[in-house]
Amino acid sequence: xxxxxxxxxxxxxxxxxxxxxxxxxxxxxxxxxxxxxxxxxxxxxxxxxxxxxxxxxxxxxxxxxxxxxxxxxxxxxxxxxxxxxxxxxxxxxxxxxxxxxxxxxxxxxxxxxxxxxxxxxxxxxxxxxxxxxxxxxxxxxxxxxxxxxxxxxxxxxxxxxxxxxxxxxxxxxxxxxxxxxxxxxxxxx
Numbered sequence: 001x002x003x004x005x006x007x008x009x010x011x012x013x014x015x016x017x018x019x020x021x022x023x024x025x026x027x028x029x030x031x032x033x034x035x036x037x038x039x040x041x042x043x044x045x046x047x048x049x050x051x052x053x054x055x056x057x058x059x060x061x062x063x064x065x066x067x068x069x070x071x072x073x074x075x076x077x078x079x080x081x082x083x084x085x086x087x088x089x090x091x092x093x094x095x096x097x098x099x100x101x102x103x104x105x106x107x108x109x110x111x112x113x114x115x116x117x118x119x120x121x122x123x124x125x126x127x128x129x130x131x132x133x134x135x136x137x138x139x140x141x142x143x144x145x146x147x148x149x150x151x152x153x154x155x156x157x158x159x160x161x162x163x164x165x166x167x168x169x170x171x172x173x174x175x176x177x178x179x180x181x182x183x184x185x186x187x188x189x
Contacts, residue, residue, distance in 0.1 A: 002060045003051050004029030007068045009038050020064045023093050027062050040119070042075040052079070057087030064094045066108060067115040076112040153183045160184060 004024030008016050021032050031054075035047040042048060048069075051061070061083055063069055069090075070076035080099065083090050091098040095111060098104040133140060147153035152173045159169035170180035 001056070001058075002028045002030055002062055003054065004032035005035070005048060005051055005061060005063045005068060006032055007035040007037065007045070007048075009036075020068070023064050024062050027091075027093050029062050038071075040071055042070055042079055048079070052082050052086075055083060055086040055088045059086070059088040061088060061090045063090070063092050065092055066095065066097070066111045067118075070112070071115050071119040073109075073112045073116045076115070077109075080108070147183050150183070156180055156183055 004021065004027070006017055006020040006024065008020075017034060017036070021034065024032055031051075033047040033051040035045050037045050055061070066076065069079055080090060084099065089099050090108070092108075095107075097108050097111070099108060130140065152175060155173050156169050156175070159172065160166065164172070166180055166184070167177050170177045173180075175183075
């Protein structure tokens with residue numbers, strides 16, 4: 001049996017999912033497992049785990065690229081080891097790689113290392129950008145919203161001042177308790 005594994009990091013990449021699935025079906029995959037999650041951790045991907053649990057002797061796992069399986073060498077090698085322990089093989093359509101040959105095994109390990117390197121470089125660049133923004137005095141995160149003119153916030157303040165509990169006041173004006181606390185907290189600043 002040929003199992004396909006498709007992954008994207010965000011739900012915004014629907015066309016990428018469809019394209020990956022098309023390629024894997026062309027490669028003979030009869031069952032395709034689709035995941036819309038980060039490749040950072042193998043443990044938090046139920047579709048990958050479901051596929052691995054179905055593998056039997058002689059099966060093949062097909063993916064378009066190695067980084068669809070994992071973005072860390074350690075996790076990739078753990079997945080590859082599980083695939084091989086079950087008597088199955090792995091191949092990548094876009095990179096023309098297979099685990100059946102020594103050269104294929106070497107290339108797969110090298111590409112897994114490059115995928116992890118790429119992920120680490122992205123993380124480093126993002127952190128450098130955040131650090132620079134902080135040094136430049138830029139405020140990060142969502143901007144604070146001024147609720148001073150919000151009629152619901154005024155009604156909430158009035159109810160609280162009259163001794164109503166936060167839960168009751170929030171419920172009566174139709175907002176969550178957390179929103180009510182946030183509005184009251186912002187009003188104190």
